[in-house]
Amino acid sequence: MTPTAQSLEWAIVPSAIGPLFLAATPAGLVRVEFHAHADGEARAAALGGRLALVPARPAPGAEERLAEPIRQLADYFDGSLRSFDLPLDWTLTSGFNRQVLRALAADVPYGAVVGYGDLAHRVGQPGAAQAVGAAMGANPLPLVVPCHRVVERDGGIGGFGGGLETKRALLALEGVLPQPLF
Incomplete structure (x- = not known):
């Protein structure tokens, strides 16, 4: 499914500390979760319900909202990034x-x-x-x-x-x- 203005883009990405669940809204990165093995769809459905957004999992490499977070996380884990510069969606905290x-x-x-x-x-x-x-x-x-x-x-x-x-x-x-x- 292609992300739309009313969708929650999500992916599970590998990292040096295990698979990470990432989710982004049109406003920015909204969620990072550790130990995300095979339960991405359930995590996305629950988060999408909470945010009133439809979960959309793009094909690997076709991420729109998550491409930069994925790149920056890879750079962080290889030691070449020391400060994240990403739009963040603070909806889940107040x-x-x-x-x-x-x-x-x-x-x-x-x-x-x-x-x-x-x-x-x-x-x-x-x-x-x-x-x-x-x-x-x-x-x-x-x-x-x-x-x-x-x-x-x-x-x-x-x-x-x-x-x-x-x-x-x-x-x-x-x-x-x-x-x-x-």
């Missing part, structure tokens, strides 16, 4: 969560980390470290909005919706943690 995610995307660069409390302070809510953690868990655009860069104040890695091994791999890719020996 309020405090959106404020925190936007601050994270704007203020925490490749190779850096920030504590949950520090990020709460940056958005003017110094006592909201736990709420920042909840915002990270609800991030609809992980990788592009880099919630893997948020860690615990005491040096712990913290949680991650994609799994701790994925978080470790992403932090190693960015040089924050050493690469695994095996």
